[in-house]
Amino acid sequence: MAFLIRSVHPLVPLLDIIKPHGKLIMVAAPEKPLELPASPLLQGRKLIGGSSIGGLKETQEMIDFAAKHGVIPEVEIIPIDYVNTAIERLEKADVKYRFVIDVEKTMKASF
Structure with missing residues (x-):
């Protein structure tokens, strides 16, 4: 254990x-x-x-x-181009939830 x-x-x-x-x-x-x-x-x-x-x-x-x-995560889904802003928010402790990058939408948008 x-x-x-x-x-x-x-x-x-x-x-x-x-x-x-x-x-x-x-x-x-x-x-x-x-x-x-x-x-x-x-x-x-x-x-x-x-x-x-x-x-x-x-x-x-x-x-x-x-x-x-029945525990579910609380997340903030962000696009890939928001990552720098998300890092700035992390540095300021301005984050309530975990950031999740929506890679699928990012990949679809680039094709």
């Missing part, structure tokens, strides 16, 4: 609930450096890893969980 975390949390309580040979996966970068004591890792041979995105298995588990519980 892997736990996916995105923000700053005390690590020891999380490591305490991981089974031996378990993994803690950090997704995205925390705001502050983490304090990581070695003994909880060594006892039980636990691992900590990181990724800017989850792997295929974790992504599929998230999609399955969302489908089972």
